[in-house]
Amino acid sequence: EDQVTQSPEALRLQEGESSSLNCSYTVSGLRGLFWYRQDPGKGPEFLFTLYSAGEEKEKERLKATLTKKESFLHITAPKPEDSATYLCAVQVRDSNYQLIWGAGTKLIIKP
Amino acid sequence: EAQVTQNPRYLITVTGKKLTVTCSQNMNHEYMSWYRQDPGLGLRQIYYSMNVEVTDKGDVPEGYKVSRKEKRNFPLILESPSPNQTSLYFCASSWGGAGELFFGEGSRLTVL
Numbered sequence: 001e002d003q004v005t006q007s008p009e010a011l012r013l014q015e016g017e018s019s020s021l022n023c024s025y026t027v028s029g030l031r032g033l034f035w036y037r038q039d040p041g042k043g044p045e046f047l048f049t050l051y052s053a054g055e056e057k058e059k060e061r062l063k064a065t066l067t068k069k070e071s072f073l074h075i076t077a078p079k080p081e082d083s084a085t086y087l088c089a090v091q092v093r094d095s096n097y098q099l100i101w102g103a104g105t106k107l108i109i110k111p
Numbered sequence: 112e113a114q115v116t117q118n119p120r121y122l123i124t125v126t127g128k129k130l131t132v133t134c135s136q137n138m139n140h141e142y143m144s145w146y147r148q149d150p151g152l153g154l155r156q157i158y159y160s161m162n163v164e165v166t167d168k169g170d171v172p173e174g175y176k177v178s179r180k181e182k183r184n185f186p187l188i189l190e191s192p193s194p195n196q197t198s199l200y201f202c203a204s205s206w207g208g209a210g211e212l213f214f215g216e217g218s219r220l221t222v223l
Contacts, residue, residue, distance in 0.1 A: 032210050043115075043201050043214030044154075087154070096208040097142070097161060098169065101154045 002027040004090050006102035013109050016077050021086055021105045024070040029093030033071050035064050036087040038104070044087055078109045113138050115215035117202050123221045124192060132187045132218050134202030142205045143185040144169070144212070145177065147198040154201070159209070160185055192222040 003026045013019055025033065032051050036044035048057040050066040057064045061082060063074045073086055085106045089099040115136045124130055136143065144159035146169075156169030160179040174196055176188040185204075189196060199219050203212040 034210055036212075041199075041217065043203070043217050044212070045214070046211050049211055089154075091208070091210050097159055097167070098156060099209045103151075103153045 002090070002092055002100050004088060004100045004102040006086075006088050006105050008105060009103070010106040011108070013075075013078055013107070015079055015109055015111050018074070018076045018078070020075070021073040021107070022070060023073070023088030023102055025088075025090045025100075026069075027090055027092045027100070031091040031093045031096070033066055034089045034091070034099070035071070035073055036089065038085045038087055040085075047086075075107070078107075080109045080111050083107055083109045113213065115202055115204055115213050117200070117215035117218045119218060120216065121219050123223065125223050126193055127191050130189050130192060130220075132189075132200060132202075132220070134185045134187065134215060135183050136185075136202075136204040136213070137183065138204065138206075138213065139182065140204035140213070141182070141207055142209065143179065144203045144209065145175070145185070145187045146201045146203065147171065148201060148217075149198050157187065157200075189220075192220075194222050196220065197222050 005024050007022045035047040038044040048064040053068045061076050065072045085104045087104045088102040118133045141162050145157040146154045155171045158177040160166045202215040205212050
């Protein structure tokens, strides 16, 4: 069965303390992996797409990487405004129209 | 400004009273989708549409209907709402396929 698992469920960091969020996946064939950010009570906001192992994407303090089994979202020197829930989703090769979503990691950055 | 607009944003209703949540996008996207989000269950897809007059079921379609008569609009219809449909609903759209989605602000629905 295709599955996406995110860890940890929640992560508390001090401002400036770098860390990584994990998204591991078990799918029959990967078409793409997507990272989203969701603020409380709002819709998810698209961050990155990764298609193949070894690929990396960066945006400000965020960098997403992909291996054959998992993806990491690295957060460098985070600020309080980076606090949000980060969602990972996978599109399998057979389907262009559906995503398998992880449960998310709630990130809290303390000033 | 590119956006996906949902209405209403908040609604409290009673069991059995039909309601429609509207969704409109101004980006000429072909693909549109409805999700519900519940604590501990994450995002679950209800229905999606690949283009005008083309729709298909997602993971949790029971109790919901959709239509896609125009490219920009994709309303979600609850014919006879029940309390287990109390949830936060999101509409999303993209150029093609399910990957890089633009989400609406959400509609919080409570069924008493």
